[in-house]
Amino acid sequence: MTTFLPTPSGWPSILLARRGEPDPTDLAAAVRAGAFGGLTTAVRELGPAATIATLEDARLRGRGGSGHLAAEKWRAAARTPAKARYVVANGYGADPAASTDRTLLETDPYAVIEGAAIAAFAIGAEEVHIAVRATATEAIRRLDAAIVAALEAGFIGEDALESGQRIEVTVRPLQGAYMLGEETVLLKALESRRGQPEQRPPHPSTRGLEGMPTLVQNVQTLALVPFILRRGAAAFLGVGDPAEPGTVLVEVRGPEASGIAEVPLGTPLRDVVALAGGAARGRKVKAVVVGGPAGGILPAGQLDTPYSFEGLRAAGAHVGSGSVVVADDRACVVDLARVLTRFCADEACGKTIPCRIGLRRLAEIGGRMTAGTSRAGDLQLLEDLSADVVGAALCDHERLATLPLLSGLRYFRAEVDAHLERGECPAGVCRPATLAPAAAGRTTPARQSRAQA
Numbered sequence: 001m002t003t004f005l006p007t008p009s010g011w012p013s014i015l016l017a018r019r020g021e022p023d024p025t026d027l028a029a030a031v032r033a034g035a036f037g038g039l040t041t042a043v044r045e046l047g048p049a050a051t052i053a054t055l056e057d058a059r060l061r062g063r064g065g066s067g068h069l070a071a072e073k074w075r076a077a078a079r080t081p082a083k084a085r086y087v088v089a090n091g092y093g094a095d096p097a098a099s100t101d102r103t104l105l106e107t108d109p110y111a112v113i114e115g116a117a118i119a120a121f122a123i124g125a126e127e128v129h130i131a132v133r134a135t136a137t138e139a140i141r142r143l144d145a146a147i148v149a150a151l152e153a154g155f156i157g158e159d160a161l162e163s164g165q166r167i168e169v170t171v172r173p174l175q176g177a178y179m180l181g182e183e184t185v186l187l188k189a190l191e192s193r194r195g196q197p198e199q200r201p202p203h204p205s206t207r208g209l210e211g212m213p214t215l216v217q218n219v220q221t222l223a224l225v226p227f228i229l230r231r232g233a234a235a236f237l238g239v240g241d242p243a244e245p246g247t248v249l250v251e252v253r254g255p256e257a258s259g260i261a262e263v264p265l266g267t268p269l270r271d272v273v274a275l276a277g278g279a280a281r282g283r284k285v286k287a288v289v290v291g292g293p294a295g296g297i298l299p300a301g302q303l304d305t306p307y308s309f310e311g312l313r314a315a316g317a318h319v320g321s322g323s324v325v326v327a328d329d330r331a332c333v334v335d336l337a338r339v340l341t342r343f344c345a346d347e348a349c350g351k352t353i354p355c356r357i358g359l360r361r362l363a364e365i366g367g368r369m370t371a372g373t374s375r376a377g378d379l380q381l382l383e384d385l386s387a388d389v390v391g392a393a394l395c396d397h398e399r400l401a402t403l404p405l406l407s408g409l410r411y412f413r414a415e416v417d418a419h420l421e422r423g424e425c426p427a428g429v430c431r432p433a434t435l436a437p438a439a440a441g442r443t444t445p446a447r448q449s450r451a452q453a
Contacts, residue, residue: 003102003259005252005275012239014227014247015220016219016262018108025142027149030110036155036397038226042118042165044106046229049079051122053237055225057233063248064090064218065181065320066396067309070225073215076205079124080213085125085343088209089116090188091139091219092131092174094181095292095321099251103260105132105139108223109146115222117156117167118229119215126166129209131186136172177187178293178347181321182395183216185349196351196361197395203282220249240268244308248319255280263307270303273326283328287412289336291320294400297333298406316407318400333412333428337404344401354360355398358389366405369416370430371422379420 004019013280018024018033019143042051057070060234079087089112093101104128108265116128122215134382147169151157160167176195179185184198187208224246235247244265251260256277263272269288279285285300290307296317298305305315313319329334345363350356367384368374395400416425425431 002099002106003093003257003347004064005257005261007257007261007263007275008145008219008271009355010080011262011264012247013262014239015104015111015223015249016107018111019144023107024107024109025149026112027146030108034230034260035055035110035226036114036150038229039114039118039121039155041229041394042121043161048122048124051118052078055228058228059243059245060221060224060228060236063210063220063224063246063322064111064183064219065318067319068074070217070221073217074119074122076203077125077213077215080206082212084087084127084210084212085123086214087116087119087125087128088183088187088188088204088210089128089130089219089222090181090183090216091136092133092176092180092186093136093180093321094176097253097292097325098321098323100251100253100260102133102136102139104219104249105130105136109139109143111223111226113143113146113150113156113169115217115219115225116169117150117160118225119222120167121160121163121187123213123215124165124169125215128169129172129190130270131172131174131180131190131312134175136173140171142171147171149180164172172348179397182397184262184395186216187214188300196349197397198410207321216423225263225446225448234372238284240264241306246312248322250275250307250322250324252276252324252326255283255328257312264305266311266409267306267322268303269298269307269312270304272307272324273303276326278326279328283330284355285326285328286331287327287333287336288327288418289323289327289340289404290317291400291403292323292326293340294397294403295320295340296341296403297337298407298437299411302411316403316410317402320400329426330429332425332427333415334366334425335370335410335427337408338363338370340404341366344397344404348397348401352392352394352398354389354392355394358385359398359401361385362402364388369419370425372419372430373419374423379409379416381412417452 060070067106080195342363345359
């Protein structure tokens with residue numbers, strides 16, 4: 001069962017505004033609360049071009065992690081000549097530590113269906129595919145029920161809202177791995193092809209499913225669209241940071257509590273961490289992993305960083321999957337970075353050499369650091385190899401997979417040096433690294449390894 005964290009009374013709610021409904025598939029209740037008002041505005045007042053222009057005025061950014069302006073993708077898909085176009089709502093939720101997308105689908109399926117229908121109308125697509133993890137059975141059940149109700153009411157179907165356009169919405173349960181979070185891999189999964197990324201450009205908005213223009217948007221992005229069209233771009237700009245307006249779902253995991261909250265973009269990371277109670281009683285926050293397995297590890301001194309696309313990027317992290325994990329002073333940052341890097345290496349598809357070999361070598365460097373067997377030159381190798389991986393990467397998974405180790409090196413250099421140079425773990429987590437400075441004349445495992453080399 002999903003746990004929702006309490007938020008300050010002044011925080012707005014858009015994505016979870018209908019969370020209190022006893023039955024999320026009750027169409028009548030959803031309509032009374034405003035559902036399909038945005039679609040009605042798009043079809044009967046604005047038209048396709050003005051709908052996209054409204055999103056541009058609202059500065060809506062994609063909530064899938066990259067933060068690209070949504071209107072640019074919509075306009076590219078609409079303007080590309082083609083015999084067919086598609087909309088793909090990405091609700092797969094590839095990060096195993098975050099369930100924000102699944103929670104949204106379960107809580108308010110109509111918001112996603114309406115946003116996807118608006119997108120289809122705006123770009124001229126007749127088919128919408130909602131990608132969901134096959135194990136998210138409750139989300140699939142509620143989506144199926146909501147689609148049937150919306151179809152019977154005429155909001156979607158052969159002549160959606162008497163627009164003259166067919167909008168068919170289908171739920172697509174998928175089985176796969178972490179790489180399905182990359183949009184070109186997701187499209188291949190929908191086509192039952194091998195899940196490996198493609199070189200971009202061309203982007204899916206100009207050549208996607210079946211070679212046709214395909215708008216791929218995270219379900220949170222689509223769920224924000226009805227609010228913008230119903231209330232206007234100005235109302236959306238008034239929520240959160242005006243440069244990056246709106247809200248986003250965040251899953252905060254801490255020693256004291258864990259759960260999901262709707263957070264206005266631009267909120268200080270300190271306030272996000274506080275939603276889950278911060279560190280355990282009697283402990284201090286040491287680090288926060290922001291963005292999922294390929295996220296950045298930020299120290300307590302960076303908690304004033306705004307939780308926004310640009311703010312986190314500047315600090316060495318990213319919004320990513322919306323996951324925020326709090327580590328107190330009992331944690332070893334080097335071991336934490338090792339675990340995350342190993343996960344990213346294991347989940348990489350291996351299509352390119354930087355992905356297949358580079359990430360594995362980075363994971364091995366992390367493993368040597370925590371085992372107290374670091375080699376001379378490991379630090380330089382870590383930096384050089386990370387630069388090579390980022391520079392030659394085919395997709396964001398490779399680029400971002402270097403963040404755990406690099407952010408650990410950037411903010412926790414003393415702890416890294418203790419592992420690299422003395423074979424010590426100041427937190428007492430790593431073994432067989434020595435837990436205290438070596439006595440005079442005593443050889444640590446790290447020194448012994450370098451001597452033998």
